[in-house]
Amino acid sequence: METALFYILAGLIVTFAAMTVFSRQIFRSAIYLLTTLTFIAGIYMMMEMAFMAALQIIIYVGGIVVLIIFSVFLTHKSGENIPGQPLGRHIRSGVLAALGLVLVLGVLIDYSFTPSMQAPIEATVQNVGRQMLSYTDYGYVFPFEIVSLFLLSALVGSIVIAMRSKEEKK
Amino acid sequence: MEQVPLLHVLILSTTIFFLGMYGFFARRNMLMILMSIELILNSVNINFLAFNHYLYPHQLEGLFFSMFIITVAAGEVAVAIAIIINLYRRFNTVDIEDTNTMKY
Amino acid sequence: MNVELSLLILLFLPLVSFLFLSLNGKRLSPALAGMIGIASLSVVTVLSLITAYGYFFEYGSVADVYQKLEPIKYEWLRFNENLSIDLGVLLDPISVVMLVVISFISTMVHIYSWNYMHGEERFQMYYAYLSLFTFSMLGLVVAVNMFQMYIFWELVGVSSFLLIGFYYTKQSAIAAAKKAFIVTRFADLGFLVGILLMSNGAQTLDFGVLIERLSVPSSPFTIAMSTGATFMGMSALAWGLILVFIGGAGKSAMFPLHIWLPDAMEGPTPVSALIHAATMVVAGVFLVARLFPIFAISAPDALEVVAYVGAFTALFAAVIATTQTDIKRVLAYSTISQIAYMMFSLGVAGWGEGHNEGYTASIFHLFTHAFFKALLFLGAGAVIHAVHSNEMADMGGLRKKLPITHYTFLIACLAIAGVPFFSGFYSKEAILSAAFHDNKLIYGVALFTSGLTAFYMFRLYFRIFWYKEAKADHGHGHDNHESHTWAMNIPLILLAIAAFGAGYIPFGHFVSADRSQVELPFHLELAIPPVAVGLIGILIAYMFFVKENVKALNVQQSFGAFYKWAYNKFYIDEIYLFVTKKVLFNLVGRPAAWFDRTIVNGMINGSASITAFSSESIKKIQSGNVQTYALYFLGGVLVVTSLLIYYFQ
Numbered sequence: 001m002e003t004a005l006f007y008i009l010a011g012l013i014v015t016f017a018a019m020t021v022f023s024r025q026i027f028r029s030a031i032y033l034l035t036t037l038t039f040i041a042g043i044y045m046m047m048e049m050a051f052m053a054a055l056q057i058i059i060y061v062g063g064i065v066v067l068i069i070f071s072v073f074l075t076h077k078s079g080e081n082i083p084g085q086p087l088g089r090h091i092r093s094g095v096l097a098a099l100g101l102v103l104v105l106g107v108l109i110d111y112s113f114t115p116s117m118q119a120p121i122e123a124t125v126q127n128v129g130r131q132m133l134s135y136t137d138y139g140y141v142f143p144f145e146i147v148s149l150f151l152l153s154a155l156v157g158s159i160v161i162a163m164r165s166k167e168e169k170k
Numbered sequence: 171m172e173q174v175p176l177l178h179v180l181i182l183s184t185t186i187f188f189l190g191m192y193g194f195f196a197r198r199n200m201l202m203i204l205m206s207i208e209l210i211l212n213s214v215n216i217n218f219l220a221f222n223h224y225l226y227p228h229q230l231e232g233l234f235f236s237m238f239i240i241t242v243a244a245g246e247v248a249v250a251i252a253i254i255i256n257l258y259r260r261f262n263t264v265d266i267e268d269t270n271t272m273k274y
Numbered sequence: 275m276n277v278e279l280s281l282l283i284l285l286f287l288p289l290v291s292f293l294f295l296s297l298n299g300k301r302l303s304p305a306l307a308g309m310i311g312i313a314s315l316s317v318v319t320v321l322s323l324i325t326a327y328g329y330f331f332e333y334g335s336v337a338d339v340y341q342k343l344e345p346i347k348y349e350w351l352r353f354n355e356n357l358s359i360d361l362g363v364l365l366d367p368i369s370v371v372m373l374v375v376i377s378f379i380s381t382m383v384h385i386y387s388w389n390y391m392h393g394e395e396r397f398q399m400y401y402a403y404l405s406l407f408t409f410s411m412l413g414l415v416v417a418v419n420m421f422q423m424y425i426f427w428e429l430v431g432v433s434s435f436l437l438i439g440f441y442y443t444k445q446s447a448i449a450a451a452k453k454a455f456i457v458t459r460f461a462d463l464g465f466l467v468g469i470l471l472m473s474n475g476a477q478t479l480d481f482g483v484l485i486e487r488l489s490v491p492s493s494p495f496t497i498a499m500s501t502g503a504t505f506m507g508m509s510a511l512a513w514g515l516i517l518v519f520i521g522g523a524g525k526s527a528m529f530p531l532h533i534w535l536p537d538a539m540e541g542p543t544p545v546s547a548l549i550h551a552a553t554m555v556v557a558g559v560f561l562v563a564r565l566f567p568i569f570a571i572s573a574p575d576a577l578e579v580v581a582y583v584g585a586f587t588a589l590f591a592a593v594i595a596t597t598q599t600d601i602k603r604v605l606a607y608s609t610i611s612q613i614a615y616m617m618f619s620l621g622v623a624g625w626g627e628g629h630n631e632g633y634t635a636s637i638f639h640l641f642t643h644a645f646f647k648a649l650l651f652l653g654a655g656a657v658i659h660a661v662h663s664n665e666m667a668d669m670g671g672l673r674k675k676l677p678i679t680h681y682t683f684l685i686a687c688l689a690i691a692g693v694p695f696f697s698g699f700y701s702k703e704a705i706l707s708a709a710f711h712d713n714k715l716i717y718g719v720a721l722f723t724s725g726l727t728a729f730y731m732f733r734l735y736f737r738i739f740w741y742k743e744a745k746a747d748h749g750h751g752h753d754n755h756e757s758h759t760w761a762m763n764i765p766l767i768l769l770a771i772a773a774f775g776a777g778y779i780p781f782g783h784f785v786s787a788d789r790s791q792v793e794l795p796f797h798l799e800l801a802i803p804p805v806a807v808g809l810i811g812i813l814i815a816y817m818f819f820v821k822e823n824v825k826a827l828n829v830q831q832s833f834g835a836f837y838k839w840a841y842n843k844f845y846i847d848e849i850y851l852f853v854t855k856k857v858l859f860n861l862v863g864r865p866a867a868w869f870d871r872t873i874v875n876g877m878i879n880g881s882a883s884i885t886a887f888s889s890e891s892i893k894k895i896q897s898g899n900v901q902t903y904a905l906y907f908l909g910g911v912l913v914v915t916s917l918l919i920y921y922f923q
Contacts, residue, residue: 003173010182017186017209021193026201033205036186040212043179047223052233056215059240064208064247071251072201075264093195096905100912101188105181107919113176113225120227128237131230140234147241154245158252164259195905203901266901 006046013039024081026072034065049123179220187213200254200264204247211243277328277345281363284321284373285416287314288409295402304397308388311401315381315408322373329370330784340789342366342482344418356477362418364481367785368563368637372415375644376553378772380408382765383548386652389761390544390659400440404548407433411553415560420469420479423561427465427525430557431458434549438541450537457534461524468517475499475510481564489567496572508575515569515576519562519583526558527610528617529587533847535610539602539664543655546602551609551651552644559616559640566633566787570625581621585716588614590844592726596733597841600664601654604734605647608690611723612643618720619705622712623787630787632712634794635704638781642697646689646773649766653683656762657738666734670741670822678763680739682770687735689773691728692808697777699805704781707800724804728811736819 013036020032037060044053121127135141186209193206215236222232254264261269291314295307302310334340347362384404391400410429417423432455439451473479476487476495487495488511499511508516520531527535538550549555562569562580569577588611595607616636623632656679661668673680689698702724709717782794818825830837839845895906 006174006178010178013182014185014189017189020209021189021197021202021206026199029202029205033208036209037212040216043182043216044219047219049219049223049233052215052219052236055237055240059244060208060212064244067247067251068201068205068208071254074255075201075258090196093192093905096195096908096912097188097192100191100908101184103912103916103919104184104188108177108180108184115176115224116227118226118228121230123230123233128230128233132234138231143234143238147238151241151245154249158248161249162252162255191908195901195908198901267899 002046006043009039009042009046013043026076027069030065030069030072033068034061037061037065051123051125051128176220176224179224180217183213183216183220186210186216198265198267200257200266203266204250204254208243208247211239215239277325277333280321280325281345281416284318284325284377285363285409285412287318288405288412290314292402292405292409295398295405299398299402302398304392307398307401308384311405312381312384312388314405315377315384318408318412319377319381322377325365326370326374329365330367334365334367334370335791338791340367340784340791342789344482347418357473357479359421359479360419361422363416364418365416367789368560369415371637371641371785372560373412375641376408376411376415379552379644379648379769380404380411380548382648382652382769383544386547386655386762386765387542387544389759390655391542396440400437400542403433403436403440404545407437407549407554411557414557418481420473420481420484423481423564424462424465424469427462427521427557430554431455431462431525434458434538434554437545437549438538440542440545441540444540446537447540450534450540454534454538457531458524461531462521464517464524465521468514468519468521471510471514471517475514485565485567489571491571500572509573511568512573512576515565515573516579518565519558519576519580522558522561523583524558525561526555526613526617528558528583528614529590530846532587532591532610533843533850536603536606536843539600539606543602543651543658546606547648547651547655550606551647555609555613556616556640556644559613559620559636562617562620563633563637566620566623567625569620570623570630570787574624577621577623579621581618581713581716584614584616584618584621585719586614587611588618588723589719589726592723592730593840594843596726596730597837599666601657601666601669601734601738602651602664604730605650605654608650608727608730609647611727612639612647612690615702615705615720615723616640616643618716619708622709622716624712625787629712630792631704631794632708633787634782634785634792635701635708637785638794639698639701639705641779641781642689642701642773642776645769645776646686646698649682649686649769649773650690652762652766652769653679653686656759656766659759659762666737669738671739673739676739678766682766683735683739685770686773687731689777690731691812692724692804693812694801694805695777697773697775699801700777701781702804703796703801704794706804707795707797710800721803721807725807725811728808729815732812732815733819736815740820742822 016032016036016039020029020036023029023032037056041053041056041061044050044056131138132140132144190206190209190213193209194203197203197206218232218236218239220232222229226232257269258264263269291310295302295310328334329340329343334343343365345363345365347360350359350361352358384401387400387404391397394400407430410426410433414423414426414430417426435451435455438454439447441447442451469479472484472488475498476484478484478487487493488499490496496511499514500509522528524531535550535555539546541550569580591607591610591614595604595611598604598607616639619632619636619639621632623630623636656676657669657672658664660672660676663669685696689696692699692702706717706720706724709720780794782792784791786792818829842848
């Protein structure tokens with residue numbers, strides 16, 4: 001049952017991801033991306049990472065994709081097709097991507113992983129939160145602080161970049 | 171989900187990765203490129219979580235890594251969209267080929 | 275005052291004044307700039323007189339032999355344990371005499387220029403250049419080291435170049451400056467090679483050590499240099515000395531390197547007086563005198579070359595001088611002729627008792643000549659200032675308009691003609707007697723030249739101040755040109771006194787080849803012929819030129835072709851032009867230019883166009899399209915990854 005669910009999810013993810021990159025209409029692409037990300041959250045659920053799945057839905061689906069859709073509205077007329085592009089470009093990128101896929105898969109298939117037999121630790125919010133804010137060994141409080149600085153600077157940076165400069169206003 | 175081998179999850183993430191790669195190279199719309207990047211990042215996230223789940227279930231390091239990746243991705247998208255909006259104002263297009271002033 | 279300090283001030287005051295004037299330039303008023311130049315040079319003159327007095331009468335001599343003193347010596351650049359370039363001050367009789375001459379004449383010229391150059395545009399720069407020249411010339415004569423001398427030698431050349439080309443908007447002045455620089459530079463190449471040859475042989479650059487090592491016939495250095503390899507029958511030592519002499523000949527305008535000096539008259543007249551009559555052009559004489567012990571003891575054949583070149587030049591220049599009509603050119607050729615006198619006087623001198631009269635006579639003549647020739651030039655300058663022309667045809671009858679100039683010029687002419695009781699008589703008599711005792715041929719040439727000298731000088735004198743009144747009125751309307759030119763008259767009068775009195779100095783007491791104090795012999799029987807010849811010359815000039823008449827023209831026509839030949843300076847300039855333009859340019863210059871243009875340029879351009887072509891063909895890669903760059907990047911990553919995985923395991 002679970003196995004079947006995984007393969008169904010995987011098929012859907014690959015399909016929607018492909019539709020995302022192949023679609024001629026950018027708004028549809030965004031919606032396909034949204035769907036893909038939601039299904040990926042499903043995969044997380046199956047791997048017993050409920051917290052991550054929640055994050056995926058909240059941040060990716062609820063934040064990032066919505067942001068992208070907004071900017072699509074800002075820069076495109078709705079229903080407009082993106083102009084097509086030379087076939088050569090598709091072929092080149094396709095061939096390269098396919099080659100990369102073959103290379104990586106070749107390596108993967110040859111490699112044998114040995115699953116761990118150790119007792120698993122549950123990825124509950126409690127455990128995650130403790131480790132996140134712990135400053136002993138394996139604590140993540142320092143990266144946490146760094147990443148909050150990073151977010152602050154990204155906030156300021158995007159405001160500065162998107163702001164109209166004075167000459168432009170004239 | 172223990173019946174599904176790790177290999178298959180990895181194949182799934184690799185496929186998404188190279189689909190994203192294809193989109194990154196083949197599309198000219200900057201927003202499309204951004205979306206492709208999101209796909210790529212997600213495939214990486216899947217990898218981290220899968221390794222965590224199958225190989226090191228007694229730790230949470232993979233989870234933390236993908237958490238940080240999501241955070242960084244959020245920041246990155248914010249900045250990228252600011253840049254795209256700015257470029258759109260200047261060139262009146264989001265086509266990456268029309269903004270080719272960075273050349274010989 | 276202590277000697278080192280006064281010498282340092284003496285040397286560096288002109289340099290300081292040069293730097294100050296040239297850096298401040300136009301910001302100073304011309305009057306202030308002139309005052310600074312004159313004041314600093316006056317101080318230098320006083321200091322050099324003090325130095326001369328101190329050297330000759332107080333500390334210079336030990337047991338009646340003057341010492342070579344080196345009060346200042348500073349090692350500047352050491353090559354190996356033997357060779358080093360030192361900078362310093364060497365005091366011996368000739369350098370002290372030169373110090374006095376240079377500073378005195380330079381001061382006179384500074385004062386004179388105050389009026390002469392009045393209102394010139396670059397008045398401040400003119401004084402700056404004069405100061406630079408004085409500094410370099412002083413540094414040259416006190417050099418302790420061959421290389422120090424060479425450095426200042428070149429500096430002198432540069433300042434001469436700057437002053438000849440002072441009117442740099444005038445085409446002929448530019449050409450003259452270039453000519454002077456190139457010819458002397460060419461000769462200096464000989465000097466440099468000579469320095470290298472000598473320093474290689476003697477393992478030193480220091481004058482004192484050099485002379486000590488090479489003037490003793492038994493010293494190993496002398497033996498090695500004079501018996502080793504020979505070239506055209508002369509030893510390395512002789513060739514080294516001849517090469518050094520070529521450098522001296524270039525500066526002193528000896529045949530065939532004399533061609534620059536007449537053209538150098540394009541410079542302002544006071545400059546001609548200072549540089550091209552009294553000081554710089556005698557640098558060659560000074561150089562030979564400096565190395566005289568080596569010439570006389572170890573390489574008499576090189577000294578013979580000096581003698582014959584000098585004698586020939588003396589006659590040659592005197593012949594040209596009689597035909598020229600530009601008064602400054604007459605004086606220029608006269609200068610060449612007189613310097614040649616000094617040269618062959620050194621050439622006929624030898625070493626030891628009874629033979630070294632020529633050495634003393636040469637420096638003596640240098641000394642007296644500096645005064646009367648500077649006076650002649652400054653007088654000519656006053657005439658030119660009044661007439662605004664260099665040509666004899668525009669002059670005549672000026673004795674009433676320019677009384678002071680007239681009398682001082684007459685004194686100088688009498689001095690140079692060797693009329694008794696004037697300074698030139700004593701020095702010339704000494705030279706002639708030296709020549710008589712050594713070489714009768716040279717004596718004959720010198721005697722004839724001395725007659726020619728008297729003739730052309732008095733031709734000049736009568737032509738300027740007597741003859742007929744010049745009809746050309748240049749629109750001034752004032753009769754006396756001298757009333758407002760005090761700064762020009764004072765130097766004329768001072769120099770006239772010197773030109774008259776310099777001969778009464780017992781020169782033998784101060785300067786002699788071995789630096790002992792000797793008495794210059796006076797031979798009455800040898801004094802009569804030059805005086806007689808000189809008087810005949812004056813008489814002929816009087817007959818020809820005191821009034822306007824056709825006698826001169828008749829004589830001129832009877833000489834015919836020879837006159838034309840001499841008038842055109844024996845076509846030496848044309849020969850040079852032929853050699854440089856036709857031979858050098860066509861046979862060497864053009865192929866070299868062709869080689870440069872096609873082969874060398876071709877190689878450079880070829881490699882440049884290969885680069886341009888290849889970059890043109892690959893620049894499309896730099897499309898500015900970031901996506902494409904990323905694509906290349908992915909391709910590269912794939913290749914490297916597969917290599918790492920499958921090839922290198």
